Amino acid sequence: MCFTFGIAFAIVFTNMIKFTPQGIFCVQGGFYIDPWKPVDMAVITHGHADHARWGMKKYLCHTDTVPILKSRISEDIDVTGIGYNETMTINGVKLSLHPAGHIIGSAQVRLEYKGKVTVISGDYKTQDDGLTTPFELVKCNEFVSESTFGLPIYNWLPVAEQNKQMQDWVLQNQANGKNSVFIGYSLGKAQRIMKAMEGVGPLLVHYSIGKLNQAYETVGVRLPEYDIVDLREDVKHLDKAIIIMPPALVDSTAIRKIPNMANAICSGWMQVRGARRWRSADAGFAISDHADWRGLNEVIKATGAEKVYITHGQTAVFTQYLNENGIAAEEVKTEFGAEEEVIENTTPAAE
Amino acid sequence: MKVFARLINALDSTNKTGLKLEAIERFLTDAVDSDKLWLLALFTGKRPKRNINTALMKQWAIELVNIPEWLFQESYASVGDLGETIALVLPPPTTYTERTLTEWMNLIIGLKEKTEEEKKDFVLQAWDSLPTTERFIFNKLLGGSFRLGISSQSLINALAKHYSLEANTITHSIMGDWKMEDVSFDKLIEGEYTDTQLSKPYPFCLAYALEKELEDLGDIKTWQAEYKWDGIRGQLIKRDGEVFIWSRGEELVTEQFPEVKTTLLQWPGNFVLDGELLVYKQKQVLNFSELQKRLNRKTLSKKMLDDLPVALFVYDLLEYEGEDWRNKTLQERREKVEALVLTNVSENIKLSQVIEVNDWDALKAIRENARLVNSEGLMLKHKGSPYHTGRKKGDWWKWKIDPLTIDAVLIYAQKGSGRRSAYYTDYTFAVKQGDQLVTIAKAYSGLTDKEIQEVSRFVNKNAIEKFGPVRTVKPELVFEIAFEGIGFSSRHKAGVALRFPRIVRWRKDKTVADIDEIEEIKKLIR
Ligand SMILES: [Zn+2]
Ligand SMILES: [Zn+2]
Numbered sequence A: 001m002c003f004t005f006g007i008a009f010a011i012v013f014t015n016m017i018k019f020t021p022q023g024i025f026c027v028q029g030g031f032y033i034d035p036w037k038p039v040d041m042a043v044i045t046h047g048h049a050d051h052a053r054w055g056m057k058k059y060l061c062h063t064d065t066v067p068i069l070k071s072r073i074s075e076d077i078d079v080t081g082i083g084y085n086e087t088m089t090i091n092g093v094k095l096s097l098h099p100a101g102h103i104i105g106s107a108q109v110r111l112e113y114k115g116k117v118t119v120i121s122g123d124y125k126t127q128d129d130g131l132t133t134p135f136e137l138v139k140c141n142e143f144v145s146e147s148t149f150g151l152p153i154y155n156w157l158p159v160a161e162q163n164k165q166m167q168d169w170v171l172q173n174q175a176n177g178k179n180s181v182f183i184g185y186s187l188g189k190a191q192r193i194m195k196a197m198e199g200v201g202p203l204l205v206h207y208s209i210g211k212l213n214q215a216y217e218t219v220g221v222r223l224p225e226y227d228i229v230d231l232r233e234d235v236k237h238l239d240k241a242i243i244i245m246p247p248a249l250v251d252s253t254a255i256r257k258i259p260n261m262a263n264a265i266c267s268g269w270m271q272v273r274g275a276r277r278w279r280s281a282d283a284g285f286a287i288s289d290h291a292d293w294r295g296l297n298e299v300i301k302a303t304g305a306e307k308v309y310i311t312h313g314q315t316a317v318f319t320q321y322l323n324e325n326g327i328a329a330e331e332v333k334t335e336f337g338a339e340e341e342v343i344e345n346t347t348p349a350a351e
Numbered sequence B: 001m002k003v004f005a006r007l008i009n010a011l012d013s014t015n016k017t018g019l020k021l022e023a024i025e026r027f028l029t030d031a032v033d034s035d036k037l038w039l040l041a042l043f044t045g046k047r048p049k050r051n052i053n054t055a056l057m058k059q060w061a062i063e064l065v066n067i068p069e070w071l072f073q074e075s076y077a078s079v080g081d082l083g084e085t086i087a088l089v090l091p092p093p094t095t096y097t098e099r100t101l102t103e104w105m106n107l108i109i110g111l112k113e114k115t116e117e118e119k120k121d122f123v124l125q126a127w128d129s130l131p132t133t134e135r136f137i138f139n140k141l142l143g144g145s146f147r148l149g150i151s152s153q154s155l156i157n158a159l160a161k162h163y164s165l166e167a168n169t170i171t172h173s174i175m176g177d178w179k180m181e182d183v184s185f186d187k188l189i190e191g192e193y194t195d196t197q198l199s200k201p202y203p204f205c206l207a208y209a210l211e212k213e214l215e216d217l218g219d220i221k222t223w224q225a226e227y228k229w230d231g232i233r234g235q236l237i238k239r240d241g242e243v244f245i246w247s248r249g250e251e252l253v254t255e256q257f258p259e260v261k262t263t264l265l266q267w268p269g270n271f272v273l274d275g276e277l278l279v280y281k282q283k284q285v286l287n288f289s290e291l292q293k294r295l296n297r298k299t300l301s302k303k304m305l306d307d308l309p310v311a312l313f314v315y316d317l318l319e320y321e322g323e324d325w326r327n328k329t330l331q332e333r334r335e336k337v338e339a340l341v342l343t344n345v346s347e348n349i350k351l352s353q354v355i356e357v358n359d360w361d362a363l364k365a366i367r368e369n370a371r372l373v374n375s376e377g378l379m380l381k382h383k384g385s386p387y388h389t390g391r392k393k394g395d396w397w398k399w400k401i402d403p404l405t406i407d408a409v410l411i412y413a414q415k416g417s418g419r420r421s422a423y424y425t426d427y428t429f430a431v432k433q434g435d436q437l438v439t440i441a442k443a444y445s446g447l448t449d450k451e452i453q454e455v456s457r458f459v460n461k462n463a464i465e466k467f468g469p470v471r472t473v474k475p476e477l478v479f480e481i482a483f484e485g486i487g488f489s490s491r492h493k494a495g496v497a498l499r500f501p502r503i504v505r506w507r508k509d510k511t512v513a514d515i516d517e518i519e520e521i522k523k524l525i526r
Helices: A002-013 A063-072 A159-175 A188-195 A207-218 A273-279 A293-303 A317-324 A336-347 B002-013 B016-028 B033-043 B055-064 B069-079 B082-089 B101-115 B116-127 B130-143 B152-163 B167-175 B185-189 B258-266 B288-293 B300-307 B329-345 B361-370 B449-462 B520-521
Strands: A017-020 A025-028 A031-032 A040-042 A060-062 A080-083 A085-091 A093-099 A107-113 A116-120 A141-148 A179-181 A203-205 A242-247 A263-264 A283-285 A307-313 A328-331 B223-230 B232-239 B243-248 B271-280 B310-320 B349-351 B376-382 B394-400 B404-415 B424-433 B436-444 B465-468 B470-473 B480-485 B485-488 B496-499 B500-505
Touching: A002 B232, A017 B232, A060 A063, A063 A207, A080 A159, A107 B480, A116 B152, A141 A293, A141 A317, A141 B152, A159 A188, A159 A263, A159 B002, A159 B152, A159 B500, A188 A242, A188 B436, A203 A207, A203 B329, A203 B376, A207 B310, A273 A283, A283 B002, A283 B465, A293 B033, A307 A317, A317 A328, B002 B016, B002 B033, B002 B130, B016 B033, B016 B152, B033 B101, B055 B082, B055 B116, B055 B130, B069 B082, B069 B465, B082 B130, B101 B116, B101 B130, B152 B167, B167 B185, B223 B329, B223 B394, B232 B258, B232 B310, B243 B520, B258 B310, B258 B349, B271 B288, B288 B485, B288 B496, B329 B349, B361 B376, B361 B436, B404 B436, B424 B449, B424 B480, B424 B520, B436 B480, B436 B500, B436 B520, B449 B470, B480 B496, B496 B520
Parallel strands: A031 A040, A040 A060, A060 A080, A116 A141, A141 A307, A179 A242, A179 A263, A203 A242, A263 A283, A307 A328, B310 B349
Antiparallel strands: A017 A025, A025 A031, A085 A093, A093 A107, A107 A116, B223 B376, B232 B243, B232 B271, B271 B310, B376 B394, B404 B424, B404 B470, B404 B480, B424 B436, B465 B470, B480 B500, B485 B496
């Protein structure tokens, strides 16, 4: 019986969104959400590279994402920004953006057509990181969710405790006369680390992080004071400094030039000992901008959705779990998280 | 347990010896005395017996979190450790209990007398009062399978540094039969309970692999040829009526060879010998895999001692009646050691036989057949040579037999670390077992960087499953694997264990149909 139900819902609702080779397509609205191939009109959930790609004729996103897209893709793109909870209608489809809590400007896309509501959440987290507008729950009929950390081993500590762990690590390094190097994704993670390090010591960041910091500052988010460190120059003078670097540089000779340093990777994958050891950094902090296991489950339940689509991450496992727990879920193949996957394999997790 | 948890976390994360030493240093400064003793105890095998079934622990965790068993298994597969999986899936603790490592250990030991119900209550309460890392450590201590992310040598080095003592002295101080309740940590380390001078070993003299033609070595009469035995190289010290056996890894292994110890105790005089510890039964040296069965056990049963008796094959004499003999010539030392062994005829202490031949060709023939006596080849030692400290070129050569090789297919791959962390460098290989595949060996890459990149691309494209960092790969790439020895092993699925397997070359000319068959490989075992 369950089975026939599933089919019935599929018939009623799949006509609002369709998973196409270009990306998630809103049938009535005629636009795409986070497409991975060039299309005419793209609604972008957030500025991470696997969700915001180049080549779209028009972009629509949250106002705070606009400077990020311009900085990442090009100054010349045709991009419109709207605020959270602002409604616009496109070809009869009511569209609004709602905070996803993932990174600055990240939004869930709410679509309403003839009384039916679909929410495409992009990437989200339920934890309030103190920088990003906190996640807002949106009731819906259909919910499109990621599942990057969709295994019960991934549960994050409260932000205050995470910050304390990182601070303690830095203080210990300083006591041993060491420089502390954090490796974290340049958009989102890096700024969280900066915030956690406020007042602990002078902050230095890689220029790619500095560039995105400006995007934060233009939309009025205050970040702790920092300087840009140029690893092409002599860095021998660095002493008990706190330095934040993007994952791409983790094994680079540039980082190894920093004298007397201990390095730490900040990523949800660091939850597992094997991953910490395997990554061979000196420390690992399980800090993520993605929802943890409990977060994913709470949100999905609370949306009241009759149908859930799982786009990336632990799709098979998580889909099976939801189905066994009375939530009709379907695994869909997308190109999201491709970056996360690559990074899991070559450099620490980006998200 | 906070202080201990911080140590474990640091040891687990970093690869840098310096940082590990710093973490130990910090522990030695911060921890209470009894916890430091426990650290040593866990290292020297003084851990308590397991009082709780790990399958039960898993069951309780599943009940508590209310997840299906398959999901727990999925989680386990990506974590790779049961105690850690449990620690991670449990809900956050509602309280916090700070107990020292010692207090926890005492509670765990006390479980022996408790009922199943009481045990469960204790475990659930502990889980609810410990944060993840401490919970993980608790689970490992409870399961009796705790391992620290550091070699015993590094720990000893850290202690040596902290106490400004010599590493050898500390090794000896912390070995032996001390009881937690009888000793104080500082006094133990400082050797209050032992006389360290008595046990002090010399550095081993090591040989290089032969790299020239035999004929270039000159007159065969100036060389002493012996078999190269594949056992545990040991230094056996008898001073003042006490016997100490050191392994080459600077580990004190006296208690692992009680029969040799007993014999040496009966020999008169004071001396230091260099030799090989081997399983020797019915006048035959058995394969290393037999010896392995009785290594690192907490207790050696009578049956094991009967089934796998160990003998010492003596190579050399380093000290005699308090006099350092290392600068005398090999010839002199050999004469003395022969006299010593021949006047104390013993069942389990033999001379390593000198091979008498008149020309190099005869020696070549003997080397070819070395495997027949379970030897790995020959040793050539210049008769005029002193007993060198460490490795020195020219006087001692090892001349091993060519390794055995098989063709096997790659089935699992794992990323390397450091510079190579972007590439798959750790491989697991399989051979045929009927129409199935069975794992035969693990080997780190012996490939060129270019080949590693090529294999990594293949793995990325052909990964079937992932378990944490491990990828199951479509069985397609065939490699030639060389190894030094092979023996039966019940711990390995294939029923055999290879000794020192390594990749010789990528056999691009072969397919999975050409790989070896396990039953054929077993025939290599003697
Ligand atoms: Zn993202
Ligand atoms: Zn994503």
